[in-house]
Amino acid sequence: MSEFNYKEELSKIPLDPGVYRYFDETGEVIYVGKAKSLRSRVSSYFLKSNQHDRKTKRLVSQIRRIEYTIVHSEWDALLLENQLIKQLQPKFNILLKDDKTYPFICVTQERFPRVYVTRNLDRTKGTFYGPFASLRTMHTLLDMFKSLYTIRSCQLPLSQSNIEAGKFKVCLEYHIGNCKGPCEGLQDEAEYNAEIEQVHHILKGNLSLPQQYFKEKMLHAAEQMEFEKAHSWKTKIESLSNFQSKATVTNPKIGNVDVLTIVSDEEAAYLNFMKIKEGYMVATQTVEVKKKLDESDAEILALMIVEMRSKFGAEAKELLSNIKPDLEMRLEITVPQIGDKKKLLDMSMKNVMYFRRDKAERREVEASATSSKKDRILIRLKSDLQLKTLPRHIECFDNSNIQGTNPVAAMVCFKEGKPSKKDYRHFNIKTVIGPNDFASMNEVVGRRYLRVIAEEQPLPDLIVVDGGKGQLGAACDALKSLGIYGQVPIIGIAKRLEEIYFPEDSLPLYIDKKSESLKLIQQIRDEAHRFGITFHRDKRSKASLISELDGVDGVGRVTATKLLKFFGSVRNIRESSLEQLAGLVGLDRAKKVRAYFDAMADNA
Numbered sequence: 001m002s003e004f005n006y007k008e009e010l011s012k013i014p015l016d017p018g019v020y021r022y023f024d025e026t027g028e029v030i031y032v033g034k035a036k037s038l039r040s041r042v043s044s045y046f047l048k049s050n051q052h053d054r055k056t057k058r059l060v061s062q063i064r065r066i067e068y069t070i071v072h073s074e075w076d077a078l079l080l081e082n083q084l085i086k087q088l089q090p091k092f093n094i095l096l097k098d099d100k101t102y103p104f105i106c107v108t109q110e111r112f113p114r115v116y117v118t119r120n121l122d123r124t125k126g127t128f129y130g131p132f133a134s135l136r137t138m139h140t141l142l143d144m145f146k147s148l149y150t151i152r153s154c155q156l157p158l159s160q161s162n163i164e165a166g167k168f169k170v171c172l173e174y175h176i177g178n179c180k181g182p183c184e185g186l187q188d189e190a191e192y193n194a195e196i197e198q199v200h201h202i203l204k205g206n207l208s209l210p211q212q213y214f215k216e217k218m219l220h221a222a223e224q225m226e227f228e229k230a231h232s233w234k235t236k237i238e239s240l241s242n243f244q245s246k247a248t249v250t251n252p253k254i255g256n257v258d259v260l261t262i263v264s265d266e267e268a269a270y271l272n273f274m275k276i277k278e279g280y281m282v283a284t285q286t287v288e289v290k291k292k293l294d295e296s297d298a299e300i301l302a303l304m305i306v307e308m309r310s311k312f313g314a315e316a317k318e319l320l321s322n323i324k325p326d327l328e329m330r331l332e333i334t335v336p337q338i339g340d341k342k343k344l345l346d347m348s349m350k351n352v353m354y355f356r357r358d359k360a361e362r363r364e365v366e367a368s369a370t371s372s373k374k375d376r377i378l379i380r381l382k383s384d385l386q387l388k389t390l391p392r393h394i395e396c397f398d399n400s401n402i403q404g405t406n407p408v409a410a411m412v413c414f415k416e417g418k419p420s421k422k423d424y425r426h427f428n429i430k431t432v433i434g435p436n437d438f439a440s441m442n443e444v445v446g447r448r449y450l451r452v453i454a455e456e457q458p459l460p461d462l463i464v465v466d467g468g469k470g471q472l473g474a475a476c477d478a479l480k481s482l483g484i485y486g487q488v489p490i491i492g493i494a495k496r497l498e499e500i501y502f503p504e505d506s507l508p509l510y511i512d513k514k515s516e517s518l519k520l521i522q523q524i525r526d527e528a529h530r531f532g533i534t535f536h537r538d539k540r541s542k543a544s545l546i547s548e549l550d551g552v553d554g555v556g557r558v559t560a561t562k563l564l565k566f567f568g569s570v571r572n573i574r575e576s577s578l579e580q581l582a583g584l585v586g587l588d589r590a591k592k593v594r595a596y597f598d599a600m601a602d603n604a
Contacts, residue, residue: 410532
């Protein structure tokens, strides 16, 4: 392997801004970089080699030739670097690829234009909008266009000569009202193009013009006493407003702005991009970028600014971020501290932090793919609930009362994802009068963990409360009174939508309905409910039996309970002898019980 005389090469490199390329001994480009000063940046690889990490030292050891391209500014260098990385795919660079997987919406340039989804960017066919990283957002737009407008879905060449020659016939779409039949000349071209213009405005993020268009149509129809048409236009306005209310993320006065945030670890960087136009989000994507060298967040952010804006469009003059790269850009980059822009930045940061955590947990799940199913479920549950440790010991509480009678509660215990029935507990409500789920929950949770603390038993890894914010708040109050609030995670699960509530958070978490972790929580909740209902039924049954003995003169609840506990049922008491009764409750009470049942038999 020939040595590389870098000192001779460095003397030839200018101080201008530009892009440099490193080649190995085979002539392959192994790294592309940008620089404000080419000589200073390239020299840093060779003159400060002892300060580099292992990966950078490996890169330097393979360099056999250097080429460079001078450009006007550091921004131009950044653009050229982005293009060369995509083109050459050097092995030491962060890999950027031309994205041909995400779909676009195309509005064609033909007569009576069509609106369709495509992944083929042939700019000669029409105007393209996208790419759409979220297919749901794209289909929401298409569904809205279908409800608002009558745009043809066929691919017929609707030239004026073809239509006049009567070459085409209307199809089913015409008969069901989705198309007005331009193929037979049944729709005016100017009217059709007016609707296509509205589609362009919506895809560009400008909803005010379509709203004004519909409003004018509605008022005109009303003036002409065409109330059905007026109502139809009003429905379209409501549909557009409904879309806007769901899509709006900030004050519309904020204008057009891009948002790009970044967090990283040793292995990768995670970025969230949001494109805001006229106050609503038109595109968003969160990506993971694998590090090849020890790239800084600022370096990766600068590269991804170019990448995201080339992919989603570069109309905005301002970009919001959590860091500001030390780079002269043809773009205003700000780190907002207050106001609506700060809210946008916080939203993006929340997305990127969740994405990073989810990626880390997925890697943990994949690493444990050879482990048992229960471990994978617990790892997934730990990720979904953002727990610090695996929830190997879970306890769940449920209240049971029917029409306020015999209020009881139950606690079930799951260990390693499976029921631990020896640790199940029943609770008779002692301090609460009448049906009060919140107070009952507070009592049983307090009693349970007071005993755990007194017996110096370990606290569970997770507490689950069957109920929403009210029951969860009552349980949290009990933990606070014991001084253990915050020492153990606690959640509430509401039955109606299977929402997960966290303490001091008014917004619930919705776990994927197909997730194994949600199924485990549901299983635990259902087991607590079953266990509580069983105890409640037993208690009601016992209470009804005792009440049957209330008619015996001189026999109170203590005596009735004693008899039932010994004989097991009222029938056995009725069939017992005087001697058997006397041996249990004394001769005097035994005679009264015997006389009561003998009288009942005579009256039967």
